[in-house]
Amino acid sequence: MDDFLKPVSTTKLKRTQNAKPLLQEIGSSEKRKSSVVIESPEKALILLKDQPDFESVESVLGYLVAETERADGFHLILPEPVAANIVFQFVNTTLLDYWHILKERKIQLHQLVRCLRNPCGIGNVITRLRSLTADCHQNKAVGETRDSASHIVDLLDVLENLLQSEQCLTQVWTDINTHGKNASQKKMMWKEFVTQVASGLVISLAAEAEDVLKEKEVPRTASWLADGSGYATWLGRNVANLSATEPNEESIFMVAEVYSKALFLGYTDQIVRSMLLVVIARDSVTAYASVFQKMKAFEQRKYLNANISVLAKHYLNKVAENTEASPSESSPLLAGVTALIGKLVGDSDILKEHLITSLIKPTIPALDDSLATRRCVIAVIARDEDQLHTLLENSLKTFGDSYYIKHTSIMQQEALSQTIAITCGYVQRSQPMFLTMMAKSSYHTSGMSNRIGSSSSRARFLGIAVGMAISKMVDKPETQLKFDLEGDEAAEAQWYQRLTRVDDKLGKISDLIVQEKKPSKTPVRKSASKLVANNTTKPSITEIQGPRIVEVLSDDEDDDDLVPYSKPDSDPEDETDDPTEINRNKATAPVYIRDLIVGLRDTENYDRHALALSTAASLIRRKANFGSEVLDHIEELATILAGLNDSFELEKFAEQKQQALIAVLLAKPAAMASWFARSFFSGDYSLTQRTAILTTLGLGARELAGLKDDATEALTPPASSFPSKQLPPHLHALYTSNFVPSAPLARLASSMTKQFLSPLAAQAADALTGPSILKVGQSRTFSSRMEVEARRSKPIPNALSQLVADNFFFPLTGRWWLAARASASASSSIYTSVHLLPAFLHTLALLMHASGPNTLALPQMTREMWELLLACRGHAVGDKRVLSAVLFALLMLLETNADKERLATEQGRELMETQEWVRGVFEGLPGGKEGQEDERVRVLAAGVVVRCQEVVEKYQRRLVGSMLDY
DSSP states (O other): GGGGOOOOOOOOOOOOOOOSSSSOOOOOTTTTTOOOOOOOOOHHHHHHHHHOOHHHHHHHHHHHHHHHHHSOOOOOOOOHHHHHHHHEEEEEEHHHHHHHHHTTTTHHHHHHHHHOOOOOHHHHHHHHHHHHHHHHHHHHOOTOOOOOOOHHHHHHHHHHHHOOOOOOOHHHHHHHHHHOOOOHHHHHEEEHHHHHSSSSHHHHHHHHHHHHHTTTTTTOOOOOOGOOHHHHHHHHHHHHHHTTOOOHHHHHHHHHHHHHHHHHOOOOOHHHHHHHHHHHHOOOOOHHHHHHHHHHEEEHHHHHHHHHHHHHTTSTTTTTSSSTTTOOOOOOHHHHHHHHHHHHTOOOOHHHHHHHHHHHSSHHHHHHHHHHHHHHHHHHTSSHHHHHHHHHHHHHHHOOOHHHHEEEEEEEHHHHHHHHHHHHHHHHHOHHHHHHHHHSSHHHHHHHHHHHSSHHHHHHOOOOOOOOHHHHHHHHHGGOOOOOOOOOHHHHHHHHHHHHTTOOOOOHHHHHHHHHHHHOOOOOOOHHHHHHHOOOSOOOOOOOSSOOOOOOOOOOOOOTTTOOOOOOOGGGGGOSOOOOOOSSSOOOOOHHHHHHHHHHHSSSSHHHHHHHHHHHHHHHHHHTTTSHHHHHHHHHHHHHHHOOOTOOOOTTTHHHHHHHHHHHHHSSSHHHHHHHHHHHHHHHOOOHHHHHHHHHHHHHHHHHTTOGGGGGGGGGSSSSSOOOOOOEEEEHHHTTTTTTTTTTHHHHHHHHHHHHHHHHHHHHHHTTTOOOOGOOOTTTOOSSSHHHHTSOOOOOOOSTTTTTTIIIIIIHHHHHHHHHSSSSGGGGGGGGGGHHHHHHHHHHHHHHHHHHHTTHHHHHHHHHHHHHHHTTTTSSSSSHHHHHHHHHHHHHHHOOOOHHHHHEESSSSHHHHHHHHHHHHHHOOOSSOOHHHHHHHHHHHHHHHHHHHHHHHHHHHHHHHHHOOO
């Protein structure tokens, strides 16, 4: 064995007398002091390149931070070669080696953030992250595969730490001012930093990195840098904090540059919202307005639009805007918003003219949707008498224009009529002679004639209401304009007259701070049942003190005369021996709306929540006409149900929720239809929840009209007043399948398509002519048109026709146009997506059909819907679902309008354009053995073509005359 271990060579060392031993105890790293001394940035760079230990890294960070705090010291923010090399070495090598150690030590982490939070440091992190992400996308040969996922995770973590502070922009600006050598260098460094953080570069890169990590299946929480809304909120708060510091001329221009660059981020509303909250809380509106005035004109207009939208949604969304409330009353909230808008506008004629244009034309959706917002904007304009007169003159001119009356949505016409009434009040108080002149002008007189001669009943009423309000202010009592109005129209006309008394003043912006901090509470009625409802605590078990009642059993007693109780029914829970599984406190069905609301909100108690949802529809329908419980809580009920999520994965969650929503709508149709339409566009709901709202409007309207459909029978709750554990057999079999919220609309569309195309197919079969595509079923035969017509249900009184236009239809179409125009591009809006647009078009078609051909507002409904459908042709090109929905809506439009002569006279161009487009669609679809979806689309296209052809052939001469200038 000794032969295996032989020394190769032997060396002897001579040690001096004072030499230290070869093995020394140095102790722990926490107790020893750093022996690395750094005198210059060059020495720090050499250490970083020489594979430093953690002691050297600590020394480098300490040196860089000490130099950073000195006004004349070395800083990595400077565009110098040494600084660039240090940052490059830090980010690409040192940081990835020691990041997990650094982030656990707060002192070193703070030093690292302090050194790298600058354009050079953030730029190197972005560059390195981009290269690693691109490397993951490349196809590598076998054996060359390297995993960069861990480095990507670390760099995302580093970037989060560098940017997470709300004072990030303020610190960088301070460092640039402190260490920049001249104005040109400062401007260059600041511009580079703004490009990095405010142009969307970080969001896009972080999102791409997150996609790579998902593909690699790395378990982690997604970075907030990849969330556009969250990043925009962070940026807005940073910009607000920056604008509140150092209000000098140079800093104002630098902050304005951030504003300009942030416009291209795509989240203007989120940025402005977060900025406003900080600005109002810190009372720095003056500094905010000073930056606002330094921006370019188009940037000022865009930011002003966003500010008005945010103020309307965040502060003015709860202001009452119905005809029952008094509109002339002001409030500190309105006055505070008015003061803030006035501060932003200042003395800028450009912004005042923009506000006037926005009040007349739909450039700011909030102005068309909120009376309170219009009041604030008009109060700002009223400070300038010349601009106020311009607003009144242009409003009257537009309001009475015949083209505007014919082609503008009713919701926008209502908004303009309210603007005119409020403006007239301001003008009458400041210069009554000008109002008298405008009342006698050709704008007003000819406009009244155009309004009264309109085919739309709502357009006529708006003209009458505005005319009466103006006449009451300028004419003597005996010569005032009067119309015989009844019922709701008379009350609404009085409301328009009260609008002329609105006189809002500029208040204190500090009132908005109170509104921000004040929690909203819902008052609860005190009643005897409140004690029962609030008694939800578990009973405690206590020992009984004192004498007890003891049963004494005696064998001598004769119990033959006692009749024993029958044996109780067996309880499945009693079959278990485990006492923890026995629940004696079972939830009971709610009998009050208040208890129902509590049960729907209780997402922790399965039994209570499930029982509340299953009984919601029947309870709401039963209580709707009994007392005022439902009406007192109706909006709260609608809010809870519309935003309800399936927390427990209930088997029949979707259909039970849909039943309850329809019951809420039918409890107060006029008010709740408008509420659902408004919530569909402005509420924070998912696609499924928005589809449920559309289904509620469509099916609720048909039930209100007295129409019953087999396709939607599942959504009608059972007639029993007491909820049971299982629905009747025919409904139970239907509910066992998975329920899709949009399925009722699709089933109705399919059923009604067959119903309306059946006469055409019967006519084609009798005459042995016509396209074979119209035979909607191979097994169905039709002997004659009369038999098909005989199977149709007889007409019944339609209660929907009086409500459908103003409460169901026009709020949907008007807000759709606003939403489509408000988005950056029409294709980017969720309301034009393939997931939501078909259900929206189905709903409009069902509303029009349910209202019937005798609805007074049918001409205006037809005009608005036809324009909307023609605008949706581009979205229908690439998706059969949207195309099918557009064709179905066109078929319902043509079927509902029984007066074909009016269609040929008033909608001739739309009719011819529709016929040509649908014919092209029909010819472009594949023939022969196509799929079921193509077959259904061809059926709809053929039906629309035939219906258009019937009108064209009958009124051909009239159409040729109207098309001469087409």
